Amino acid sequence: MGFRAAAKTGKIDFLAMVAHVAAIVALVVAGVSARAQTADQGWLRYSGGHPHAAIPTSVRALSSDLKEQSAVRELERGISGLTGAKANADAANGETVVGTLSEVRKAFPAIAAPAHLGPHGFWLKRTVWHGSPLVIVAGANEHGALFGAFGLLRRIAINEDLTHLNAIESPALPIRWVDEWDNANGTVERGYGGRSIFFENGHVRDDLSAVGEYARLLASVGINGCNVNNVNGAAPFLTPDMLKGLARIADAMRPWGVRLAISVDIASPQKVGGLKTFDPLDPEVKAWWAAKVAEIYALIPDFMGVTVKADSEGQAGPASYGRSPADAANLLAGALEPYAGVVLYRAFVYNNHLDYKDLRADRARAAYDIFHPLDGKLLPNVIVQIKEGPIDFQAQEPVSPLFAGLRKTNAAMELQITQEYLGQQRHLVYIAPMWKQVLDFDLRAEGRSTPVKAIVSGKAFDRPLGGMVGVSDVGQDWLGSPMALANLYAFGRLAWNPDLTAEQIAAEWTRQTISTDPEVVATVDKMLMQSWPAYLHYTGPLGTQTLTDITGSHFGPNIEASEGNGWGQWHRDDAKGIGMDRTVATGTGFAGQYPPAVAKMYESLATTPDDLLLFFHHVPYTYKLHSGKTVIQYFYDSHYDGAAEAARLGEEWATLKGKIDPQLFDDVQGRLEYQAAHAVVWRDAIVQYFLKQSGIPDARGRAGHYPGRLEAEDAELSGYSVIDVKPWEDASGGKAVACQGATSSQGDRMAAAPQTSDGASASGASLSCSAQFAYSGPAGHFDIAIQYFDLQGGVAHFTFNVNGRAVASWAADATLPSRRPNGDNSTRFTARGIDLKPGDQLRVEGTPDGNDPAALDYIEIHPD
Numbered sequence: 001m002g003f004r005a006a007a008k009t010g011k012i013d014f015l016a017m018v019a020h021v022a023a024i025v026a027l028v029v030a031g032v033s034a035r036a037q038t039a040d041q042g043w044l045r046y047s048g049g050h051p052h053a054a055i056p057t058s059v060r061a062l063s064s065d066l067k068e069q070s071a072v073r074e075l076e077r078g079i080s081g082l083t084g085a086k087a088n089a090d091a092a093n094g095e096t097v098v099g100t101l102s103e104v105r106k107a108f109p110a111i112a113a114p115a116h117l118g119p120h121g122f123w124l125k126r127t128v129w130h131g132s133p134l135v136i137v138a139g140a141n142e143h144g145a146l147f148g149a150f151g152l153l154r155r156i157a158i159n160e161d162l163t164h165l166n167a168i169e170s171p172a173l174p175i176r177w178v179d180e181w182d183n184a185n186g187t188v189e190r191g192y193g194g195r196s197i198f199f200e201n202g203h204v205r206d207d208l209s210a211v212g213e214y215a216r217l218l219a220s221v222g223i224n225g226c227n228v229n230n231v232n233g234a235a236p237f238l239t240p241d242m243l244k245g246l247a248r249i250a251d252a253m254r255p256w257g258v259r260l261a262i263s264v265d266i267a268s269p270q271k272v273g274g275l276k277t278f279d280p281l282d283p284e285v286k287a288w289w290a291a292k293v294a295e296i297y298a299l300i301p302d303f304m305g306v307t308v309k310a311d312s313e314g315q316a317g318p319a320s321y322g323r324s325p326a327d328a329a330n331l332l333a334g335a336l337e338p339y340a341g342v343v344l345y346r347a348f349v350y351n352n353h354l355d356y357k358d359l360r361a362d363r364a365r366a367a368y369d370i371f372h373p374l375d376g377k378l379l380p381n382v383i384v385q386i387k388e389g390p391i392d393f394q395a396q397e398p399v400s401p402l403f404a405g406l407r408k409t410n411a412a413m414e415l416q417i418t419q420e421y422l423g424q425q426r427h428l429v430y431i432a433p434m435w436k437q438v439l440d441f442d443l444r445a446e447g448r449s450t451p452v453k454a455i456v457s458g459k460a461f462d463r464p465l466g467g468m469v470g471v472s473d474v475g476q477d478w479l480g481s482p483m484a485l486a487n488l489y490a491f492g493r494l495a496w497n498p499d500l501t502a503e504q505i506a507a508e509w510t511r512q513t514i515s516t517d518p519e520v521v522a523t524v525d526k527m528l529m530q531s532w533p534a535y536l537h538y539t540g541p542l543g544t545q546t547l548t549d550i551t552g553s554h555f556g557p558n559i560e561a562s563e564g565n566g567w568g569q570w571h572r573d574d575a576k577g578i579g580m581d582r583t584v585a586t587g588t589g590f591a592g593q594y595p596p597a598v599a600k601m602y603e604s605l606a607t608t609p610d611d612l613l614l615f616f617h618h619v620p621y622t623y624k625l626h627s628g629k630t631v632i633q634y635f636y637d638s639h640y641d642g643a644a645e646a647a648r649l650g651e652e653w654a655t656l657k658g659k660i661d662p663q664l665f666d667d668v669q670g671r672l673e674y675q676a677a678h679a680v681v682w683r684d685a686i687v688q689y690f691l692k693q694s695g696i697p698d699a700r701g702r703a704g705h706y707p708g709r710l711e712a713e714d715a716e717l718s719g720y721s722v723i724d725v726k727p728w729e730d731a732s733g734g735k736a737v738a739c740q741g742a743t744s745s746q747g748d749r750m751a752a753a754p755q756t757s758d759g760a761s762a763s764g765a766s767l768s769c770s771a772q773f774a775y776s777g778p779a780g781h782f783d784i785a786i787q788y789f790d791l792q793g794g795v796a797h798f799t800f801n802v803n804g805r806a807v808a809s810w811a812a813d814a815t816l817p818s819r820r821p822n823g824d825n826s827t828r829f830t831a832r833g834i835d836l837k838p839g840d841q842l843r844v845e846g847t848p849d850g851n852d853p854a855a856l857d858y859i860e861i862h863p864d
């Protein structure tokens with residue numbers, strides 16, 4: 001879980017601390033890399049303090065089935081870990097028995113068992129048998145029994161009273177998958193948790209122990225499928241060698257009931273099979289797939305199926321032959337049908353060369369326009385996998401209208417657990433509240449209540465299949481951030497039971513992962529629940545989507561990146577107003593894709609909720625929201641509020657010091673400090689951009705005014721030269737300084753030829769630059785934030801001096817996106833508790849390294 005914190009703090013004695021901290025960091029890093037990757041690092045900690053005499057520690061299975069055996073091992077490990085009692089202590093104290101419902105009936109004929117359990121469901125019962133306690137973990141089948149074991153352990157871990165335990169559960173959705181976007185070379189597309197646990201160097205890894213642990217984590221929350229490879233570039237996964245490796249992955253997951261699925265490239269018959277064509281209607285192509293699928297099932301008898309991305313973002317598809325997605329989906333479905341395999345055909349099909357000038361063009365329309373006409377034409381083992389919103393995992397979108405547009409077709413909802421557009425695990429964003437909004441949204445199809453959760457469970461339109469698919473993208477550091485695991489947990493829990501609330505799930509996760517201390521639980525849950533609204537507030541509210549660099553990192557602010565190109569993630573801002581007109585009357589007509597009641601709501605400005613206003617309407621900046629505020633003022637306010645909310649997350653976490661695991665405390669504290677600083681980068685970028693664009697001042701006087709801020713470009717520079725940052729809004733005032741040979745408006749060629757400093761630096765370094773600021777405020781005690789750009793491709797060093805004395809020094813060694821100075825890598829170091837008086841000289845010295853020119857944006861001085 002090593003986190004290279006990008007936001008740093010320092011005291012006046014910082015230099016002395018550096019060596020000490022470095023030593024600790026080295027120890028921690030060594031410890032982490034030596035430590036195996038296990039599910040215990042997730043929520044399966046099973047740490048003590050839960051005396052549960054009610055649960056006998058003697059555990060046995062009623063059959064030799066693999067999943068029942070896993071259940072027994074997990075119960076032994078979990079009960080002893082949680083209660084402190086030795087496993088299998090004494091059968092005379094009763095026993096915990098695992099089996100299927102029919103096995104249980106046979107073994108305990110006198111006990112009244114439920115007549116029926118839903119598919120994969122379970123029954124947990126505490127009773128007395130021949131005078132001793134008996135706990136029954138009974139599944140509808142062996143898989144249900146395994147889920148039951150985890151269900152029992154969860155109840156112990158969250159301190160439920162189990163004396164009268166008698167519970168029945170079954171999953172609401174049949175398909176509960178995670179998708180991984182892993183590439184054969186070991187990278188993970190949009191993964192922020194390190195390299196692949198499945199692949200390296202073009203092959204399946206030799207050591208798959210992490211895969212087994214991952215499957216254990218997944219099983220514990222009811223997940224039953226895992227697609228292990230990227231939907232992009234999937235052809236190499238069908239070679240004979242790769243299939244053998246994939247069979248080993250399936251073996252590693254099998255004890256936990258997690259079945260393997262893979263992404264396939266629809267052009268594989270040509271790319272892998274050497275055929276001249278991949279036309280889905282060609283008989284040779286059909287035969288090729290039949291043979292390939294037979295080869296797969298010979299190796300992996302419980303193979304679950306395939307996922308397809310076709311005719312989308314450069315992936316080949318049936319359109320090459322004038323065929324429809326139904327032709328391609330049915331081709332694969334036909335091949336998989338004899339083995340009961342399924343096809344998850346992604347509805348993420350759109351033209352990424354749209355004409356920006358065409359006010360009727362709209363990417364949001366694509367999924368419905370393409371798939372609605374195919375309703376009823378897809379085979380029963382095809383499931384259309386629909387992203388939760390019509391664009392692409394934005395911080396906020398309306399629900400995809402396609403959920404209501406397929407009534408004779410199975411549908412699954414795809415969402416992202418990995419935080420591609422939600423701060424990439426560097427920001428704390430608990431996504432369950434957003435998923436809940438989607439699941440609970442009532443599309444009013446056929447004029448009746450049809451919430452998305454009823455559609456994807458198959459109930460609303462009486463479909464046999466349906467589900468939820470979460471793009472998880474774990475790596476060798478799981479999700480990269482320990483708090484982000486709450487999202488993986490929440491995904492599984494919601495796929496099992498979409499009626500749970502986000503708060504309930506947060507509390508369950510916190511109790512299992514961090515502490516059962518009610519104060520800790522309350523604080524962590526509050527933070528989790530605040531985190532998505534906060535992120536929305538500082539990144540792009542009112543339905544503008546995430547105002548990020550959509551053609552690059554998808555991380556930092558970049559407002560115009562979505563405009564003027566063919567990608568269609570437009571918000572259409574200009575000097576007068578902002579928003580996409582998606583109405584039927586005057587816009588793209590997207591609103592009309594919803595069933596009538598919802599279409600009517602979005603068609604009218606008066607009834608569109610404020611939080612999606614700009615997704616559906618283009619309005620002047622002066623347009624008044626339902627709240628009475630103008631759009632522009634809302635932009636200013638929400639960004640200031642959002643940044644303050646982000647800062648509050650850190651303050652709340654600080655109250656947990658001494659109450660939770662110290663390593664976790666420090667790790668998360670570093671991340672939250674970074675997040676608070678990056679929220680300021682977001683705030684300033686968006687606020688200054690729209691101030692300039694609209695020309696309308698902030699009624700509260702904040703936009704464009706930064707108390708205590710001194711711009712680097714106004715400082716006395718030695719060696720540093722002024723650069724234009726791109727996009728301009730990512731630097732305070734649009735400019736920064738870089739220690740480089742020549743000014744580059746692109747931020748290119750940085751640090752090509754660092755200049756010799758004036759020689760007065762405390763470190764005596766010869767290749768550094770400096771920016772000197774004269775302090776003119778009142779005397780006092782201050783925190784001084786130094787905002788700089790931490791680029792990839794080099795580790796620049798900084799020193800901060802007051803009146804020639806070095807008070808802090810640090811390395812720009814964070815792993816943030818981009819090789820150019822911009823909002824992806826704008827970050828800060830805060831020197832705390834510094835005494836200043838008028839006339840003091842503050843100096844930042846930057847020493848470039850490699851591609852990193854020690855670029856500096858500003859310093860900001862605040863009373864501490």
Ligand code: GCW
Binds near residue numbers: 348393
């Ligand atoms: O959000 C976008 C991502 C791509 C991804 C694509 C998809 C796998 O930026 O990285 O490709 O969605 O969902 O297919």
